[in-house]
Amino acid sequence: MISDGDSKTDSLYSKAGVDEPREQQALKGMLHWLKKTYSFRTGIGSTSYSIGHFANVLNMGGGLGLVLTTDGVGTKLMIAQKLNRFDTVGIDCVANNVNDILCMGAEPIAMLDYIAINAIDERVLEDIAKGLCHGAEKAHISIPGGEIAQVREMLAPAGEGETALDLVGSAVGVVALSPERDDLPQLIDGKRVEPGDLVIGLLSSGLHSNGYSLARKVLLEKAHFSLDQEVPELGRALGDELLQPTHIYVEPVLSLLKKESPVHGMVNISGGGLLNLGRLPNECSYIIDNLPPVPPIFKLIKESGSISDAEMFATFNMGIGFCLIAAADAGQAILTEVSNAGYQAVILGKVDGKPGGHILLPDYHLKGRGDVFETGQ
Amino acid sequence: MISDGDSKTDSLYSKAGVDEPREQQALKGMLHWLKKTYSFRTGIGSTSYSIGHFANVLNMGGGLGLVLTTDGVGTKLMIAQKLNRFDTVGIDCVANNVNDILCMGAEPIAMLDYIAINAIDERVLEDIAKGLCHGAEKAHISIPGGEIAQVREMLAPAGEGETALDLVGSAVGVVALSPERDDLPQLIDGKRVEPGDLVIGLLSSGLHSNGYSLARKVLLEKAHFSLDQEVPELGRALGDELLQPTHIYVEPVLSLLKKESPVHGMVNISGGGLLNLGRLPNECSYIIDNLPPVPPIFKLIKESGSISDAEMFATFNMGIGFCLIAAADAGQAILTEVSNAGYQAVILGKVDGKPGGHILLPDYHLKGRGDVFETGQ
Numbered sequence: 001m002i003s004d005g006d007s008k009t010d011s012l013y014s015k016a017g018v019d020e021p022r023e024q025q026a027l028k029g030m031l032h033w034l035k036k037t038y039s040f041r042t043g044i045g046s047t048s049y050s051i052g053h054f055a056n057v058l059n060m061g062g063g064l065g066l067v068l069t070t071d072g073v074g075t076k077l078m079i080a081q082k083l084n085r086f087d088t089v090g091i092d093c094v095a096n097n098v099n100d101i102l103c104m105g106a107e108p109i110a111m112l113d114y115i116a117i118n119a120i121d122e123r124v125l126e127d128i129a130k131g132l133c134h135g136a137e138k139a140h141i142s143i144p145g146g147e148i149a150q151v152r153e154m155l156a157p158a159g160e161g162e163t164a165l166d167l168v169g170s171a172v173g174v175v176a177l178s179p180e181r182d183d184l185p186q187l188i189d190g191k192r193v194e195p196g197d198l199v200i201g202l203l204s205s206g207l208h209s210n211g212y213s214l215a216r217k218v219l220l221e222k223a224h225f226s227l228d229q230e231v232p233e234l235g236r237a238l239g240d241e242l243l244q245p246t247h248i249y250v251e252p253v254l255s256l257l258k259k260e261s262p263v264h265g266m267v268n269i270s271g272g273g274l275l276n277l278g279r280l281p282n283e284c285s286y287i288i289d290n291l292p293p294v295p296p297i298f299k300l301i302k303e304s305g306s307i308s309d310a311e312m313f314a315t316f317n318m319g320i321g322f323c324l325i326a327a328a329d330a331g332q333a334i335l336t337e338v339s340n341a342g343y344q345a346v347i348l349g350k351v352d353g354k355p356g357g358h359i360l361l362p363d364y365h366l367k368g369r370g371d372v373f374e375t376g377q
Numbered sequence: 378m379i380s381d382g383d384s385k386t387d388s389l390y391s392k393a394g395v396d397e398p399r400e401q402q403a404l405k406g407m408l409h410w411l412k413k414t415y416s417f418r419t420g421i422g423s424t425s426y427s428i429g430h431f432a433n434v435l436n437m438g439g440g441l442g443l444v445l446t447t448d449g450v451g452t453k454l455m456i457a458q459k460l461n462r463f464d465t466v467g468i469d470c471v472a473n474n475v476n477d478i479l480c481m482g483a484e485p486i487a488m489l490d491y492i493a494i495n496a497i498d499e500r501v502l503e504d505i506a507k508g509l510c511h512g513a514e515k516a517h518i519s520i521p522g523g524e525i526a527q528v529r530e531m532l533a534p535a536g537e538g539e540t541a542l543d544l545v546g547s548a549v550g551v552v553a554l555s556p557e558r559d560d561l562p563q564l565i566d567g568k569r570v571e572p573g574d575l576v577i578g579l580l581s582s583g584l585h586s587n588g589y590s591l592a593r594k595v596l597l598e599k600a601h602f603s604l605d606q607e608v609p610e611l612g613r614a615l616g617d618e619l620l621q622p623t624h625i626y627v628e629p630v631l632s633l634l635k636k637e638s639p640v641h642g643m644v645n646i647s648g649g650g651l652l653n654l655g656r657l658p659n660e661c662s663y664i665i666d667n668l669p670p671v672p673p674i675f676k677l678i679k680e681s682g683s684i685s686d687a688e689m690f691a692t693f694n695m696g697i698g699f700c701l702i703a704a705a706d707a708g709q710a711i712l713t714e715v716s717n718a719g720y721q722a723v724i725l726g727k728v729d730g731k732p733g734g735h736i737l738l739p740d741y742h743l744k745g746r747g748d749v750f751e752t753g754q
Contacts, residue, residue: 022497022499023497023525023527025497025499026497026498026499026502026503026525027502027525029499029502029503029506030502030503030505030506031506032503032506033503033506033507033509033510034506034509034510034520034523036510036514037509037510037513037514037518037519037520037521038519038521040513040514040516040517040518040519041486041487041517041518041519044486044551044560044561045486045487045518045519045549045551046519047487047519047521049521055522056521056522058486058487058519058521058549060437060441060551062439062441064437064438064439064441066443066549068487068489068521068522068549069489069522070489070490070491070522070523070524070547071524072491072493072524072526072528074526074528075528075530075531077531078530078531109418109421109422109435110418110422110424110435110445112445112446112447112547113447114447114449114491114545114547116449116493116543116545120399120400120402120403121403122399122402122403122406125403125404125406125407126403126406126407126409126410128407129406129407129408129409129410129411130410132410132411132414133410133411133413133414136414136417137413137414137417139417140417140418141414141417141418141422142414142415142417142418142422142423142424142435143411143414144414144415144424144433144435144445145432145433145445145446145447146411146447147447147448147449147545148400148403148404149449149451149543149545150400151449151451151452151543153452153455153533153590154452154454154455154532154533154541154543155531155532155533156530156531156532156533164531166493166526166528166531166543168491168493168524168526168545170447170489170491170547172422172435172443172445172549174421174422174437183421184421213530
């Protein structure tokens with residue numbers, strides 16, 4: 001997650017509790033130490049890629065690659081705490097991890113969960129497990145272990161008597177590192193992405209698990225919505241919308257990862273929205289000129305907080321949860337395959353030969369790189 | 378971590394923030410859901426063991442077993458926060474994970490870290506990474522990825538201006554599931570443990586990462602020690618003793634895991650102390666009648682808090698950080714091998730034929746099972 005984006009410290013998002021540029025700076029200091037560890041392991045289990053990709057790949061011998069990632073649910077948990085409803089955050093936990101695993105062309109196989117909690121509450125923990133189970137079923141993975149840490153003094157309850165917790169997953173997936181390994185999908189690391197390729201977006205189910213610091217600040221603190229309030233534009237209560245589980249893209253994506261797949265690269269649209277396209281290794285640009293209509297929840301946040309398009313697109317997925325970069329002649333077949341798996345996809349635009357790794361949204365006059373969009377393209 | 382121990386809700390430890398019996402009950406509710414997930418994955422990556430062992434094993438095909446575990450540093454982090462010293466907790470994070478991986482006879486290969494933090498502090502994060510790097514070097518693993526979650530509102534700082542954070546690892550290891558796989562150590566799941574086997578203890582470096590809720594309550598709140606206070610019995614400042622990194626047992630243990638190893642079972646002595654012996658699958662009992670002298674830090678806690686031996690042994694490692702169960706004739710060779718690797722080991726006692734899975738400490742008149750020791754053996 002290293003980028004060289006301009007400072008964004010004055011943005012509302014920074015004030016809302018997430019400070020991306022300082023995070024980038026801190027990551028650089030950490031990487032000095034963590035990259036040293038690559039040399040501590042040779043032979044089976046040696047590291048193939050640098051930290052910064054969506055997930056890392058270990059060489060396990062025999063053409064087998066092991067893909068590892070870890071991710072939590074973040075402050076979406078505070079919505080669950082306020083509503084005292086915990087049966088869906090496990091789905092988010094699975095989704096955030098397996099969607100990252102997919103980005104390497106890999107098949108997720110298992111996830112461990114870590115739950116930090118202020119006090120043991122059987123009902124809360126069982127509800128979390130229920131969500132994890134539903135997520136695991138959708139992702140075709142097992143959850144063969146986990147950890148519960150009772151660390152009351154380390155966690156801040158959102159309010160009197162509320163459960164305070166953190167929920168984090170770490171997932172593993174498998175991928176073929178040699179063509180002989182035809183029982184597994186082949187590694188896709190984005191290096192085959194080239195000008196003329198299509199960018200295909202899989203629709204999101206809502207906010208997924210990103211931008212909640214800003215969403216809570218704008219909707220709950222500034223606009224004084226309550227979570228149980230029915231919002232006509234959303235057609236349901238705000239809390240239901242904000243707890244909508246993140247889509248798990250395992251089924252539609254794995255159906256595309258057959259031998260000789262037309263897919264050249266994949267991007268999980270998490271924190272940073274479509275700017276995540278810039279994490280692909282080739283320094284291509286991306287012209288996104290066919291975005292579907294922005295879903296109502298994003299419009300509500302934008303209007304409630306008078307937030308610029310630049311900040312909205314740099315913070316939220318804006319309706320697109322996952323991107324496939326694929327050969328130009330494969331577009332229609334991919335749309336059909338995704339639709340057959342029960343998901344919706346749109347051809348968003350294409351890869352451009354201009355170097356620099358810019359993300360261009362001409363409809364919004366936005367040009368992005370690193371972790372910021374700038375207006376006046 | 379499921380056991381059927383008696384209720385311990387009146388114990389000081391429960392009051393100090395960790396409620397083991399309720400945790401056990403809650404785990405049962407969670408397992409109903411998590412065990413369902415075992416069937417979601419078949420073929421490569423299918424699950425071999427039940428949650429509750431030190432780490433789980435996935436069958437990766439070709440005789441390769443993948444061992445997974447996750448564990449955090451817990452409230453030892455609050456000592457680091459109070460001292461504003463973060464360059465060793467990364468070692469604890471690595472230790473807690475790789476020592477669990479070893480218990481399956483496996484060789485740790487990699488760990489991911491997850492850091493939840495209230496606000497990005499470059500110095501704190503770099504110091505954590507430094508500790509992670511030192512731990513990884515000692516454990517011969519890489520740290521190929523990780524996640525930093527800025528979740529200010531979810532974390533409680535220990536005091537004004539202090540950094541609040543959580544640090545969790547998830548590790549993978551490799552093990553042979555068939556004898557043909559002679560490039561890897563063979564799976565050791567404890568099923569070969571039998572009456573007459575020796576229990577060999579590897580000395581701990583101090584508290585390791587367990588019992589800090591009780592230790593902090595007794596030493597800081599009740600006895601009013603300060604962390605920078607020099608304590609004659611310890612020969613150093615209390616804070617230095619409490620931040621002493623957990624021993625990483627990879628080198629001495631892997632040196633014993635050659636083909637035809639005499640080691641029948643291994644136990645990481647974490648929360649619950651020597652009661653962890655009861656986690657071995659065979660329902661043997663363990664007679665521990667040659668414990669080395671209790672290190673000064675445990676005496677200090679016991680005396681400062683007037684804590685019973687039963688509670689001390691059910692909470693702390695009391696000087697033993699890792700146990701090997703091995704064939705009776707292999708004792709001396711193991712002591713030599715461990716010593717050659719620079720660690721100290723003691724023959725603590727032996728496995729007994731009496732069923733019931735009791736841990737007997739005759740010198741202290743204690744008999745333990747589940748998560749409690751009882752007096753008057």
